[in-house]
Amino acid sequence: MLKLRFIGDPILRRDTEPVREFDKQLKDFVKNMIKKMHHEDGIGLAAPQIGHSKKVLVVDISGIEEDEVPRAFINPEIISSEGEVVIEEGCLSIPEVREDVSRPEIIRLKYTNEEGQVFEEEFDGWMARVLQHEIDHLNGILFVDLISPIKRQLLINQKMLPEKY
Numbered sequence: 001m002l003k004l005r006f007i008g009d010p011i012l013r014r015d016t017e018p019v020r021e022f023d024k025q026l027k028d029f030v031k032n033m034i035k036k037m038h039h040e041d042g043i044g045l046a047a048p049q050i051g052h053s054k055k056v057l058v059v060d061i062s063g064i065e066e067d068e069v070p071r072a073f074i075n076p077e078i079i080s081s082e083g084e085v086v087i088e089e090g091c092l093s094i095p096e097v098r099e100d101v102s103r104p105e106i107i108r109l110k111y112t113n114e115e116g117q118v119f120e121e122e123f124d125g126w127m128a129r130v131l132q133h134e135i136d137h138l139n140g141i142l143f144v145d146l147i148s149p150i151k152r153q154l155l156i157n158q159k160m161l162p163e164k165y
């Protein structure tokens with residue numbers, strides 16, 4: 001199974017490459033990512049977290065919202081956003097740490113699915129939150145970058161974050 005990468009691993013800070021080939025290899029990759037996300041009890045997973053610098057993420061919030069199914073978002077791009085809401089976040093790559101993060105409440109997203117079909121769709125609630133967290137991963141950004149420097153220093157002092165987070 002794919003190996004999870006943790007904070008401090010340089011791949012989590014790298015920018016990612018867009019996907020250009022929508023082939024069987026990509027579909028298999030998406031399937032493996034969904035399997036890994038479920039195995040880790042996560043609601044979202046981005047490709048860099050399993051060591052691949054490409055613009056692929058998966059989300060499954062069916063445990064929170066019952067009409068949802070596992071979904072893949074390839075080459076996602078936030079077109080616009082509105083509102084602001086504070087929600088507590090965690091990350092499979094930063095075990096034990098949970099902190100409040102403020103982000104836009106509603107986003108409009110352009111993305112491609114694993115079949116190569118392009119969509120433009122609006123998301124709110126949990127979906128908007130998880131998508132923004134995972135899209136940050138595709139740009140080398142971690143949620144602990146968005147918390148206050150004081151809280152972050154506290155986490156470093158408590159050894160919950162590495163010195164070079």
Ligand code: NI
Pocket residue numbers: 090091092093133137
């Ligand atoms: Ni994460």
